[in-house]
Amino acid sequence: MKLHQLEALVASADTGSIRAAARLLGISQPAVTRALREMEAEQQLPLLVRSPSGLKFTDHGYALLTHARLVLNQLRQAESQMSIRRGQIEGRLCIAVTPWLSLTLLPEVVTEFRRRMPNVRLEFFDSFVMITQPLLRDGYMDLAIGQASPAMSAQEFLIEPLVRYExxxxxxxxxxxxxxxxxxxxxxxxxxxxxxxxxxxxxxxxxxxxxxxxxxxxxxxxxxxxxxxxxxxxxxxxxxxxxxxxxxxxxxxxxxxxxxxxxxxxPRDLSIISRRNGPQGSAALSFIDCLSGVIKRRLRSSNPVDRRVFATLTPL
Missing domain, CATH: 3.40.190.10 (Periplasmic binding protein-like II)
Structure with a gap:
C-alpha cells in the first residue's frame, strides 16, 4: 500500500464521494479513482461500493480505513515532532478534557503551555468516552484527560492517574x-x-x-x-x-x-490517557508537565476560593 492510496481512502470516507475527495486532496478525480482501484487490486478485496448516492464501504474497507487513519495521523505526529526537533516548535496537539477540569484548571494550564510553545496549535474536545475513545484509537487525538472507560484495555491504552475526586x-x-x-x-x-x-x-x-x-x-x-x-x-x-x-x-x-x-x-480518578503504542511528542509531554504543575500549586493554595473548589480532590 502506498501513502497516496491511503490518503484517497480516508478522503473518500470523510467526504462521501470521489469528486469531493479529489477537491479535498487537490488532485484530479481520475487520480483518486485510480488510487482506490489500485488498492482494491493489490488487496484482492472489494473495499468500496459505488452508487449514484455516493460511496459506501464494505466490511473490508472499514477494516482498512481504521488502519489508514492511524497511519496518516502517526505521520502527522512524526512531522510535528521533527518540526520541534528543528527548533520550530510548531505542530498540533489534540486533547480531550473532562468538563470539571475545563472549568477550573484548564485556563491556567493553557496559558502556561502557550508561553512555552506558542506555535503549537491546540485542539480540545469534551472528554466524553463516546467521543474520545475512537479518536484516541485512530491517532487523531493525542491525549485524553478524564475518567478511563472500562473498555480502555491496558494493552491498548496507557492510563496514568493524576488526582482522585469525589x-x-x-x-x-x-x-x-x-x-x-x-x-x-x-x-x-x-x-x-x-x-x-x-x-x-x-x-x-x-x-x-x-x-x-x-x-x-x-x-x-x-x-x-x-x-x-x-x-x-x-x-x-x-x-x-x-x-x-x-x-x-x-x-x-x-x-x-x-x-x-x-x-x-x-471516587473516580482523573487520568492522562494515551495510546500505548503511540510515543508522546514534546508538545504532549510539555502540556502534561504544565497540568501537573498547576494541580500541585492549586492544591497547596491558601486562597479561600481554591480551598473550597479543590477540597474534594486528592493527589495521587
Whole structure:
C-alpha cells in the first residue's frame, strides 16, 4: 500500500464521494479513482461500493480505513515532532478534557503551555468516552484527560492517574427534592446521565443498583455536552451524578447543590490517557508537565476560593 492510496481512502470516507475527495486532496478525480482501484487490486478485496448516492464501504474497507487513519495521523505526529526537533516548535496537539477540569484548571494550564510553545496549535474536545475513545484509537487525538472507560484495555491504552475526586448527586438549588436523604427518594425524577455504550451497567451499578435502587430507563436522558447538562439540570429539574467539584465552580456554583444522601458514591480518578503504542511528542509531554504543575500549586493554595473548589480532590 502506498501513502497516496491511503490518503484517497480516508478522503473518500470523510467526504462521501470521489469528486469531493479529489477537491479535498487537490488532485484530479481520475487520480483518486485510480488510487482506490489500485488498492482494491493489490488487496484482492472489494473495499468500496459505488452508487449514484455516493460511496459506501464494505466490511473490508472499514477494516482498512481504521488502519489508514492511524497511519496518516502517526505521520502527522512524526512531522510535528521533527518540526520541534528543528527548533520550530510548531505542530498540533489534540486533547480531550473532562468538563470539571475545563472549568477550573484548564485556563491556567493553557496559558502556561502557550508561553512555552506558542506555535503549537491546540485542539480540545469534551472528554466524553463516546467521543474520545475512537479518536484516541485512530491517532487523531493525542491525549485524553478524564475518567478511563472500562473498555480502555491496558494493552491498548496507557492510563496514568493524576488526582482522585469525589462524586455525588447534583440538582438545581431550590429543587423539590433538595432536602431528600436517600437515592430511593429520587427514583420518580428524570435523570441526566452520560456513559459510553459499554458503560451503562457500570454506572447503574454505582449510582443505583448497589444501593438496592432501580431506575426506570425511560427516566434517563443521555447528554454529551456540558452546556446541555447545565440547561437540563437548571431548567428541566433533572438529577445528575457528577464530580463533587462541579457544584463549587461557575456556572454551577450558587445555582446547584450536591445532595446530602445517606448513600455514598465511589471516587473516580482523573487520568492522562494515551495510546500505548503511540510515543508522546514534546508538545504532549510539555502540556502534561504544565497540568501537573498547576494541580500541585492549586492544591497547596491558601486562597479561600481554591480551598473550597479543590477540597474534594486528592493527589495521587
Amino acid at each position: 462524586t455525588g448527586i447534583m440538582v438545581r438549588r431550590g429543587h423539590a427534592k433538595e432536602g431528600c436523604k436517600s437515592i430511593h427518594e429520587l427514583l420518580d425524577q428524570d435523570w441526566l446521565l452520560n456513559y459510553a455504550p459499554d458503560g451503562r451497567d457500570g454506572l447503574m451499578q454505582e449510582v443505583f443498583w448497589r444501593h438496592g435502587a432501580t431506575l426506570d430507563e425511560k427516566r434517563v436522558v443521555l447528554a454529551h455536552s456540558v452546556l446541555l447538562s447545565q440547561t437540563l439540570v437548571e431548567q428541566a429539574d433533572m438529577c445528575t451524578w457528577v464530580p463533587s467539584i462541579m457544584t463549587a465552580v461557575p456556572p454551577f456554583y450558587d445555582r446547584t447543590v450536591l445532595l446530602d444522601l445517606e448513600e455514598r458514591f465511589s
